[in-house]
Amino acid sequence: MKTKFILYSLVGLLAITILSFANLSSKTTISSLTNDELANLSVQEVLIELKDEKPIHYIHKENADSVRMGYELVHFGQLKNKSNKRISKFFVCTDCHNQVKEVRNLSIETADERLRYGIKHQIPFLPASTFYGLYNKRHWYNGDYYKKYGDLVLPTRDTLINAIQLCAVQCSQGRPMQTWELRAVLHYLRSIDYKIKDLSLTPQELEYIKLHLGTSSPKTIKMIKSKYAETNPATFGDPYISISDDAVGNIENGKYIFEKGCLHCHQLGKNITAFEFDAESLTFSFLEKKLKKHSNYSVPYIVRKGTYATSGKRQYMPQYPLEKMNKQQLIDLIFYIKSKSK
Amino acid sequence: MKLTLTTVLVILGLTTFSQEKIWNTFEGTRVLNNHSTEMLYKHNLEIIIAHKFGDIAGSNGGFDNFFGFDNLADVRFGFEYGATTNFDIGLGRNKGVNQQTQVIDGYAKYRFIQQEKNGKPINLTFVSSMAFVGRKASTDSTSIAYYKEPLERLIFTNQILVSRKMNQRLSLQINVGYHHRNLVTYNDVNGMIFTGGVIRYRVTQTFGLITEYNHVWNRVKATGQKNPLSVGFELITGGHNFTIVLSNGRGINENLFLSNTYSDWLKGQWRIGFSINRRFKL
Numbered sequence: 001m002k003t004k005f006i007l008y009s010l011v012g013l014l015a016i017t018i019l020s021f022a023n024l025s026s027k028t029t030i031s032s033l034t035n036d037e038l039a040n041l042s043v044q045e046v047l048i049e050l051k052d053e054k055p056i057h058y059i060h061k062e063n064a065d066s067v068r069m070g071y072e073l074v075h076f077g078q079l080k081n082k083s084n085k086r087i088s089k090f091f092v093c094t095d096c097h098n099q100v101k102e103v104r105n106l107s108i109e110t111a112d113e114r115l116r117y118g119i120k121h122q123i124p125f126l127p128a129s130t131f132y133g134l135y136n137k138r139h140w141y142n143g144d145y146y147k148k149y150g151d152l153v154l155p156t157r158d159t160l161i162n163a164i165q166l167c168a169v170q171c172s173q174g175r176p177m178q179t180w181e182l183r184a185v186l187h188y189l190r191s192i193d194y195k196i197k198d199l200s201l202t203p204q205e206l207e208y209i210k211l212h213l214g215t216s217s218p219k220t221i222k223m224i225k226s227k228y229a230e231t232n233p234a235t236f237g238d239p240y241i242s243i244s245d246d247a248v249g250n251i252e253n254g255k256y257i258f259e260k261g262c263l264h265c266h267q268l269g270k271n272i273t274a275f276e277f278d279a280e281s282l283t284f285s286f287l288e289k290k291l292k293k294h295s296n297y298s299v300p301y302i303v304r305k306g307t308y309a310t311s312g313k314r315q316y317m318p319q320y321p322l323e324k325m326n327k328q329q330l331i332d333l334i335f336y337i338k339s340k341s342k
Numbered sequence: 343m344k345l346t347l348t349t350v351l352v353i354l355g356l357t358t359f360s361q362e363k364i365w366n367t368f369e370g371t372r373v374l375n376n377h378s379t380e381m382l383y384k385h386n387l388e389i390i391i392a393h394k395f396g397d398i399a400g401s402n403g404g405f406d407n408f409f410g411f412d413n414l415a416d417v418r419f420g421f422e423y424g425a426t427t428n429f430d431i432g433l434g435r436n437k438g439v440n441q442q443t444q445v446i447d448g449y450a451k452y453r454f455i456q457q458e459k460n461g462k463p464i465n466l467t468f469v470s471s472m473a474f475v476g477r478k479a480s481t482d483s484t485s486i487a488y489y490k491e492p493l494e495r496l497i498f499t500n501q502i503l504v505s506r507k508m509n510q511r512l513s514l515q516i517n518v519g520y521h522h523r524n525l526v527t528y529n530d531v532n533g534m535i536f537t538g539g540v541i542r543y544r545v546t547q548t549f550g551l552i553t554e555y556n557h558v559w560n561r562v563k564a565t566g567q568k569n570p571l572s573v574g575f576e577l578i579t580g581g582h583n584f585t586i587v588l589s590n591g592r593g594i595n596e597n598l599f600l601s602n603t604y605s606d607w608l609k610g611q612w613r614i615g616f617s618i619n620r621r622f623k624l
Contacts, residue, residue, distance in 0.1 A: 276365075
């Protein structure tokens with residue numbers, strides 16, 4: 001009787017062990033996913049399933065607590081319980097970076113698409129790239145950012161963690177972030193990485209992906225990566241803008257850029273910048289006068305060149321690359337300012 | 343009584359709804375000499391350097407002392423901090439005027455109500471300030487500086503400020519307060535009740551005109567004291583605020599100019615002053 005009991009117990013334990021392994025092995029049956037289930041998977045995880053190379057910043061498992069801390073660091077500059085020192089006394093990440101998708105089709109991240117999608121969804125029109133999907137990029141501080149930050153950008157170009165650190169120290173003029181803070185921000189970025197549903201894939205393409213999941217498929221990887229930009233290019237424009245007599249600006253676009261771009265930081269009461277204003281006629285008259293003088297404080301100059309940190313005035317404005325505000329959009333903004341200063 | 347209660351209830355009721363707040367009723371925490379309803383942002387430090395020269399005209403002015411520029415009426419260095427969005431504290435050091443010199447002042451200021459676009463119609467702020475006269479005590483028993491104990495050196499001013507930004511150009515403020523000196527001369531009163539008014543008109547985004555007047559209701563005429571009247575303009579440069587003032591008041595701090603103004607506008611006893619404010623984020 002006793003022997004039987006031990007035997008049954010051993011069989012039971014063996015069954016539990018087998019079942020637990022069976023549970024683990026369910027990951028390898030990812031190809032049995034429905035289209036809806038696949039759509040909700042992160043792009044990075046699917047790429048790993050297709051045997052793509054893991055990025056340097058790859059996080060195997062998202063940690064909910066780290067995501068929360070990362071969220072707080074990004075939105076408030078420190079943890080909500082104030083157990084750590086503020087990263088910067090001047091800025092938080094959300095002053096310059098959105099946290100949501102900025103374009104409908106991720107493979108077309110042009111300034112025009114940002115504007116169109118931004119107006120539709122009333123998204124802030126900011127000079128820096130959105131954090132949504134930043135985890136999926138492979139290069140940061142690209143193109144002309146070298147002109148602004150010099151060699152400082154080199155270690156950031158292929159390492160996200162270095163890019164975050166440069167942003168903390170240079171862009172926000174804050175302190176270097178600690179390792180746990182960087183990891184928390186990475187976890188947060190992972191939580192807002194691209195999902196398969198963001199890629200505008202056809203049902204056939206979804207089936208194609210499902211077919212190759214769990215196998216090494218460079219072709220499928222290439223197809224997926226063609227659906228979004230792995231790099232956000234940055235081209236600095238000319239601050240001296242010439243507007244021909246027959247040029248026409250779109251006042252509505254200009255209004256959106258002013259309200260969701262300029263006022264995002266410069267609105268009275270926001271305490272982000274020393275130069276605050278509102279959407280009243282005195283403000284527009286002031287800005288129009290600066291336009292006429294073509295001074296360093298004219299709108300085109302500030303948009304294209306930004307400002308620089310100086311002794312006693314460390315906070316500065318980043319410029320809008322052409323990929324974030326193109327020439328026509330700048331003209332739209334100028335036309336709006338002129339129309340309101342009358 | 344019923345009307346007062348109703349008014350208070352209406353104002354308190356309005357505070358329960360979150361509306362778009364109105365900012366920059368005034369450019370700085372001071373109008374010209376006195377406080378404004380404006381507060382510092384949280385974690386912001388403001389350094390104020392204010393200066394008043396001697397009389398432009400009259401018996402102490404004119405070309406001999408280059409219209410007052412050779413003399414110094416008062417100077418104040420102030421360090422003020424926004425502890426929260428609605429609570430400021432400050433500390434200053436004044437040269438002082440007349441016999442009340444080497445003055446250290448401090449204040450606490452709380453904003454109860456902030457004007458809103460479609461809500462609360464006014465800003466309401468309370469300021470309590472105190473000054474300590476640090477000079478060596480006078481040996482003249484008739485002097486206001488004949489201090490026998492430290493408490494006699496204290497001066498207090500408590501006031502309620504109410505303002506409204508009428509539009510982008512025009513801001514108005516009235517203030518009511520009580521000013522108390524622990525030691526006064528035999529013919530003076532310790533406590534003074536005062537009312538003031540301010541008009542600010544922004545001509546451009548960076549230039550504004552300001553008038554400030556404070557009236558003491560129970561002033562003893564025999565003391566020869568006058569009510570301080572100031573006119574001036576402000577230049578706003580983003581982070582800086584530069585104010586030029588013409589005033590018959592010699593003192594810069596409210597604990598000094600309310601009861602220590604003896605100059606008469608009509609006799610040319612008015613002077614140029616300026617203040618430079620610079621804000622820092624901490």
